[in-house]
Amino acid sequence: MxxxxxxxxxxxxxxxxxxxxxxxxxxxxxxxxxxxxxxxxxxxxxxxxxxxxxxxxxxxxxxxxxxxxxxxxxxxxxxxxxxxxxxxxxxxxxxxxxxENLDAIQQTTEKKPMNGKILEALDHVSDDDRTLMILKYVDRFTEKELAETMGVNVNTLKSRLLRARKRLKEVYAGGEFHDGP
Amino acid sequence: MMDHEDKFFRESFLKETNEAVDHKEHVWHNIQQELFPKKKKSLWTGRIAMGFGTVAAAIIIVIISTSILTTERAGEEGKSEQHEQLEQPEQPEKPEQPSDDTKIPLEDQYEKEIQMEREPEGQLEIVDMELAVHEADRYIIYVDKDRFEYKMDEDESFIQFTEAEGDMYPEVGITIRRYDDAEEQDLVERVNEEIADEDMVIEEEENMSDPFDAYAITAYANESPHEWNSPVYRYYIYEADEEEHVYFVFKQMLFMEGMGGQSSLMDLMLETFEYVGE
Missing domain, CATH: 1.10.1740.10 (RNA polymerase sigma factor, region 2, helix turn helix motif)
Known part of the structure; x- marks a missing residue:
């Protein structure tokens, strides 16, 4: 509010x-x-x-x-x-x-090494998921704020968040983090 | 609750985006150039004034003014060309405040009444505010019209609390004084002397950003400072014009029991304070 x-x-x-x-x-x-x-x-x-x-x-x-x-x-x-x-x-x-160049650029991007950078990992998630992750982690948006900004209801937002977070975790190679206790 | 992965992601994002924040001042500068370009003096002012003179005087003035205006215009055009080469600013979409040249009284440049909001103890309250203007000191402020009254004096203005209080209560309100060619340190010393003269002692000094950027000094009574009706003074030393060294000193006069509510109301009014410039 x-x-x-x-x-x-x-x-x-x-x-x-x-x-x-x-x-x-x-x-x-x-x-x-x-x-x-x-x-x-x-x-x-x-x-x-x-x-x-x-x-x-x-x-x-x-x-x-x-x-x-x-x-x-x-x-x-x-x-x-x-x-x-x-x-x-x-x-x-x-x-x-x-x-054809678009596909070539896309493929090159997907093969880029991540060098332990979270921003590099973002290249491997969809545009919408990327935006969600940035707003959640950089700007500390609440789920309600995210839903309002993205123009979706909170339940849809929650499932999108789960998917985006899972994808980010998958592409962030190297096991820099572990599951919490 | 943020788990281990979330914490890791957040910290990584912040770390990897730190460098972007370095550009904050530069971006503001560009925005300012675009939206609030510096005002230029009107070339027409002199011409309007000339129309009211005698014919003979007018002819002389016309000759002199024309040469001056031509020179000024050449200067302005030169600046303008240089300006365009460097920045090419668009005209702002919002109307600029009319300049002093147009002689429009300040009270005609602002809305007579506005509504502000505050939330004492979590409850939303709409406060009806009325415009108060000090032409000579070149400022405006909106005053809570139900509880305060604005009074103008030669040396200082006073926003007085008008709700029935009685003699047992200390005076409540804000004095506003303008100082030209001033330095902050001199004003701090002046305030310190005033505090001592009134048998008060400094409780706190700090730089603050609300209701505006200022140096704040809070003083309590020397004797029995914590009685319900003990006076409390809070001074704000506010630099209104850095180049011209124009300062305003606001003195909030309160008492212990009324501090919370009255102080937030006074800050709400001070939030609307605007030095218009010469």
Whole structure:
């Protein structure tokens, strides 16, 4: 649930208050940058994504209903922007006419060694599962927040989480972790 | 509850994304350039003013002003070109606050009343706030209109608690004073002297971020500090304009028993404080 402090902050931003917007930025920017970096593994892209996200938030804040939780709304914009940048990078990396290249790139990616990196392991899960894992582990989303952000009900979300976590565990080679006691 | 694997995943994600956080300030700078570009002085102000002079004076002024304006315009255009080459900012979609040049009174630039929310003891409360303006000191603040009243004086303004209290209660409210060309350390010393003069002692000093970034000093009564009606002062030393060294000192006057509720109400009002600039 959104705190009254955050609602007041959003109301101030809706009136064009720069200081309030800076406070909101200070609150969300670090995790937004981590999230964007986890999606792209590229600092310049992560910065661009977060920059564009906050600009969109500010320009569209009037359409945001302050009675609704802010966090899922913010992260939906962030994730969409992240996906947009990834698509753009994909298009830039290969000529549109050679669809075969997509398969080749995909196969190369799948064979990439993980070097003990969790972000490398993410390359081997589906886009939706990747987003779920990032929001869960980087941003500490609750199941309810995840469900709101992904636009699914909590039960569907729970089964997706289980599947994503299982897949991440499978692809993260080397046995760096063990089952808990 | 987070199990061993979850903990491992979380720590790995945070460790591998640490470097991204280094870009936080740089990203904010870009956002600021895009959404809040620095305002430029209006070139039309001088022209409007000229229309009210005598014809003869106007002719002279026109000649002088034209040359000045031409020079200024050349300067502005030069800056503008340079600016465009470097950044090419788009116009912000939100309207800028009208500049001082337009002579629009502050009270006409802000909504007369707003509603704020707070949650004393977990219960949501809507607080009706009324705009208070200090044109000379160039600030606005919204005041809880049911429980407080804003009074303006020459040296300082006062937001006074108006709910019936009686003589047995110490005064409750906030004084607001502006200081120009000031340094924080001088103001801290000034506050320390005032605290000593009023037979109070400093209980706590800290940098705080709520209701805004400021240096806070809390003082209790020297004698019997923990009686229900013992006065408590909380000072906020707030730097409103770093370049011009404009500071505001807020003094919250409370008493022990009323500290929780009154203090959070006062902070709620101070959250709305905005120095508009010259």
């Amino acid at each position: 959104q705190s009254s402090k955050e609602r007041n902050l959003v109301k101030k931003i809706q009136k064009g208050n720069e200081k309030a917007f800076k406070k909101l930025y200070d609150k969300y920017a670090s995790y937004a940058l981590r999230t964007a970096f986890a999606m792209t593994k590229n600092n310049a892209d992560a910065s661009d994504i977060v920059q564009e996200t906050f600009i969109r938030v500010y320009r569209n804040i009037d359409s945001f209903d302050v009675q609704m939780p802010f966090k899922p709304w913010f992260y939906r914009i962030l994730i969409n922007e992240g996906k947009r940048v990834l698509e753009k990078r994909k298009r830039e990396a290969m000529p549109i006419e050679s669809n």
